[in-house]
Amino acid sequence: MRAAARWAQAHLRAHRPAAVLIVLATAGITISLLLATALFAYATDPWQRAFTQSSGAHVWIHTRAGTAAGSLAGLDEVRATSGPFRTVRTTASLQPGGAKATLELRGTAKRPATAAPQIVAGRWLDADTDAGATKGIVLDSSVARAMWAKPGDSLVLSGIAAHLRVVGVADTAEVGFRAGESPGVAWVLPHTLAASDAGGDQRGRTIGLQLTDPADTDYVVQRAVTRLGADQITDVSTWRQAKADAEGDNQLLGRLLGLFGLGALLAAALAVGGAISTRVRGHLRDIAILKAIGFTPGQVVRMFLALHLGFALLGVALGALLTQALGTLVPGRIGEATALWRQLPEHAWLPWVISGGVVVFIGSATCLAAWRAGRVPPVPVARAATATGGRASGLTRRALGLRVPPALVLGWRSAFHRPLRSSAAVARLAVPLLLITIALGTWTTLDRFTSHPENVGLPAALTARSDTLGERELGQLLASQPRTTAYPGAEVQALIPGQTGTITLRGLGTEAQPYPFAVVEGRAAHGPDEAIAGQGLLDLLDAHVGDWVRMTVAGHPHVLHIVGRNIETADAGRVVSTTLDTLRDDDTAGAAPAGSPPPRPDFYDLVLHDGADPGAVRDALTKASAGRLEVREIPNPADQLSAVRAVSLALIAVLILIGLAELATTVGATVRDRSRDLLALKAVGLTPRQITGVIVSATAFVTLAAAVAGTALGLLASEWLINLQGRTSGWGTGIAQQPAPAILLLVIALAVTIAATASVLPAARAARRRLADSASDLL
Template identity: 55%
Template structure:
């Protein structure tokens, strides 16, 4: 019995080795596809960890405050420490809004008078040292602000328009929102004596339960009075801002990785099913020499598990060894991920999960091999393609090329099997269409920012003593400036007093701001406004509703007549004209100016010219484009397309092998009616091309709306709003379909020609 078992093992190994030699290309493609899929999933996991854990690490180590509330100077902020649910507080600290400059680079900042290193919201020093009482002009910069200013300990900051100077003593990380030009001022910790203009105060609340954030904010605003609260920021907003585009990259990689895994599993399933149909005689021989159905199943299962395991291990090893060397954000993400606690389990579980999934799809197909009887069943006498349909006979009667007609007939005659082949080939093509749509959408942000919520290229901020009309006149004299829109932005409390949003007044009724509208119409009448998706979601409102927000102690009631694509502030923005805001506050003065440039104008040249003309009183910076942070997505998309193309190639090779094998039974009949080997080859090539054409058409029909749905859903969840998705150009889609069809025809030509020129004896043995 033991010798019999060894003989079976040796026979199994010999059969597996022979099969591997026969299908080397297919095995290589399966290994490479699995490696690409597992690498994508590992990189997605790394990006998710990179997006969340750095901020979480800083928040935990700094004992970050869950809520930061800015109030007027006269508010008694200390009473908030006695609120239910508040564990401890940071401050209150005196604040001053200022502008600092170093080596010609300016930034808006918040000077925060901090007497000592706080226990809550404690900055984590990365360079230099903390504030020294002996240095009354020493400050510590938040790390994002320091990077923007290219400042380091020892540098001297000036405050334009004054004679004051500050010395950088240190740089520190903080869990609060980082500096963002035009959106979020940079944080500067300073001795209380350095905060001269007492513009307000800020207090941080650390809560017993972070889930009670909205409730505590509401109670805090009620205790102080809405007129005393200027701005509220929460830990959720800070975390979302810190994650930024990294989470989106992780979602893209994860989505395509899972889709590619499913496509690969189906491709393996189809490959095994096709090979089983072509190896019925070999399987019968294995059964005849004593192999049990379970052993036959294990032959196929273990063989393909070995391919999947080899690809998974290779992907894990390469990601671990070389991942951190990838330039840009992906390399940084892998480096951070490798130091996180969940790194080792993920590095093991993701490849194992991929192998198990491929093993499941393999097992379902291999189960059929175990059911093959030990005595070969004679093949049916009917042609593989089945009887000729009426449409096929009419086409032949019209004297259309017989090879073309019979090829189309063979492609779609066996409906169930043909549809399964088309479906398996369609899936990777659908994902490629979605990937191309993501690429096109990113290009749209760069090429046509005005259609994506970014009609202006530069923002000009100026000191309070500068005449706004003079700034507009200065900008208008520059040949690169097409229009200048005065504007003001205020923090407003939403109903329920659980958070703040941005209320913007930009442009005038005579020269309205060019919104990028996705729904409704532009605001033109009194009290009319447009809102971003994030604000509509926060207020549970929609276009056509009236909303009430509070700026200080002044209520502002606005009619939302449109939804704009709003890339800034997570879409929590309501925008109206400057004239509409002045109706409620006549003394309101513009605080900045948005510049729309002429086509071809260089933003950097215009910014440099205006900064020089402003003589130190103007802060000119480019408008942040969210697509700038998505540049690594191009390389990701290119890599994913390569992996998906590889999976499609495996499926094409499977379909070609099955078509050639099925066509062997028709060779004698086709020769008997006088068809040449070239015509017989053309039948197989046409059948394969028709299959690829059907898959390309189906992929286009399904992929374009699916891509719009996914991209717009991501836009809505990020607050930008639906309406940003852009489909690939018809030419690009036509190129994809043409490449699929021509690739299928080229791959099918050689094996089809070999089969058509086989010797008559070989053909007789194949159909026997």
């Protein structure tokens, strides 16, 4: 036991920098995996918690006012219902002069038992307190955040003469408010709803269905459509949509952390295994002596395993402690996710499982190398005195004949004259560089969203709408702005074939002024009945570019020819877009009730000219319209992923630590191998400086091969992974952006420079060794 302890102590003194790098890298890996798990919990568990606490509904059916929605409670698959509620679609504005939002008012005398809103601020409606002149309203938290509304604020609602006071804010498990896409939910007393003078097309009913088996969601929706009639249903939302909406971009951030955490774990395991193998080859005499004095093969194996498992345990403990102590202090969603994760039941055991998994994985990678140490014979075998590999190749002789510096020629030969060993070293160094390239690709793709949003489906920076300005007056106002181009648009909800869900049918731009969609497959829509679709819609309908698709709007069919696919970041890509002319032609051809005028644009998307500032344009339009025009900035997904940049830097730092640890192993192996050739190198006339150059160039060539292979594979993997994320999120492929060649060349140059610099001092020491010392390395 004392001998093992003394050997471990001497080993640590000899390899102190590499040991520190391995510990720090393991700590970084542990932090990455723990934060990834916390972000996944943050992305999904808040919705699950709200759904469980509120006894949420799996399906919400929105119908016309006269529909017998209550009959759906009799379906065999329905366990309980919330409602049906009488509803009114209205527009609310915060007073004085605040933000506006579209609301679905639900009239209810008491808080429902199923899908019960969970009050997070203020209180619920009270029939006595809120029945007077000052009427109360409870807002869903998503629309309250969008309007910056809080209990005590006053709202003005179109169609209701009296102001309404916000008395409470509640969390629900329904699809949240999104400006221009889905209205916010609000609750009022029945007599407040009855006071609205909204027309019949703005009135309706809403019922929530809680199912015995959530897997029956699509079947129940189909049965509901069959029972009520497709022309009576205006919208359908399910728990799957609400969950996906709640996950948002946190899931992408969690996937990124998890991917790099697992990749870094693999790189660290390879680095540790390579380090042990190299040290076994470099300490064959020491191991033989240990066996000669009585150490069994099992004791040698356990000694190596114990030492490197100690490194892993120390690194894992350091990473877990840092995450526990400082995780909640990280600004942004990472800190919020860590704080929330601590409140969940699985936090009591999941960090232990993750930490233990890291230790087991690294330990498994060290077993093979440690097993090789146990097989070293007690009597060392003499090695060949010519480690250089025998007769020089023709290429080597020609290079020397061309007066290429001998250090470079011999360094190249030294780096690759053992193909298997050289390939293993290149592969271990290439893994961190591959992951660094993927991180750079992620960063570059986010920069593309920010600097060139028109290339990723976001050509418009602002959207404008008004309930008071006429269509002609609004068009003239927007056309008077020299820094923008306005495209009229309208959106309706449509039922998909099979009537199991809803999609967004959008008319945007005109045939004379087509909207600049980012079409990545097929072509833009020009003729009548032509449309382009997002990836989410194509996946939902199992359709492809070139197919004809049928959808139902208010009971009337629309048949469109999909001629292209665009990058669509809204509504998980479940959007089919055509021109406003086509949408109007379908309405006048019979999709709208007889005698009704063609629909006016619901909004205008504003594409800014180069150099125009969105804030300045918004202020100018608001001032020119005397406050009658509502102008909003269109959200950019990159704004919600700002934490990815900091995460990428942290992950690159962890990968650099792993790369440095592997580089220390490579340098040590090169120096050891070349040390046995000192007699031969000096015999042929090489000076100590040239011998140093041989060792340095050998290390640089191995690193160059790893850097080129890692960056090349990283480019392919980065594009594939980012486009895969785009496809699964519904945005579609074509969003990936590769790093600039100059950045990749800089990464390669830095890797080779660091490798060469790190090997200079060990190489110089080896070159200055006396010939007698070198002869001892023959064993």
